[in-house]
Amino acid sequence: MSANERDDNKPSSIKGDDLVLPFQTVRSRISGRIVRLGDTVDRILKRHDYPDLVSEALGQALAMVALIGSGMKFDGRLILQTKSDGPLNFLVADFATPGSLRGYASFEKERFAALALSGANAMGQLLGNGHLAMTIDPGGDMERYQGLVALENSTLSEAAITYFRQSEQLPTFIRLAVARERSAASGGEWRWRAGGLMLQHVSHEGGRADEEIAAAEERGVMLGEEDDHWQRVSILASTVEDHELVDSTLSPERLLYRLFHEEGVRVQPARAISEYCTCSRERVSGFLSRFGSAELADMHEPDGTISVTCEFCSARYVFDPESLT
Incomplete structure (x- = not known):
């Protein structure tokens, strides 16, 4: 289904929340996914009843692990975990195929209170220095794989982009947003929402020559980063606003059309997301x-x-x- 090939030149809406929508730009063939979390993230965050900044951090982690985990080509789990010296010293978000989420956080109450009183609200200050680990668990007797990247007063999205750059050699764009919205459907109750957008420049060509790889490394870039298509699409993606990522009245498909209608967008079937736990x-x-x-x-x-x-x-x-x- 192509979002700019409709009779009215506008996309129809995909209703509902708690989904990941994979897509590809038609003109430039850049792959991406968009996630929209409503009831699922609201239930998880309200159950924990953390301070708002901690809830926002966990909401971002849940959105990001859904974005990345939904791209796995096999059954298994993706566990995103931070361990750092900041007030939020531990954070874990767990995605199980095909679309199950859970997570929790640990924070030092006194240090967090001091940070809150200072008026600072930067995610980097909340996390501090440490590391972000991404663990792929295929299940059964198969071996786990874990990749690490440093947290240096950086946000979750910044750390993940660095991870893909260093470990996978993939130019990557990630934007995450978490907010509370007053819901008329629930009698005016404030409800948590989360959303995210991810793009990756996966080469559709054959293997690149060693000379090309070496030349890119000398310039301090990855293959694909200087590609005109990637630069154009990532610039378009960077125009997305946080409120658009969590807006319950703006469907994911319509948002993609708003961002990339000049490129053309072909969406794949949406994948449902729900909360889960393995305890009993x-x-x-x-x-x-x-x-x-x-x-x-x-x-x-x-x-x-x-x-x-x-x-x-x-x-x-x-x-x-x-x-x-």
């Missing part, structure tokens, strides 16, 4: 049963029970210690 009472019980009696005794609540709360979905499991021995 049986899993938690099996984990606790590995501990000895003395270790279990240290876990007792004042009422004598043992309780475990899932970091991802906040489900709470309560056990009688005798049932674990």
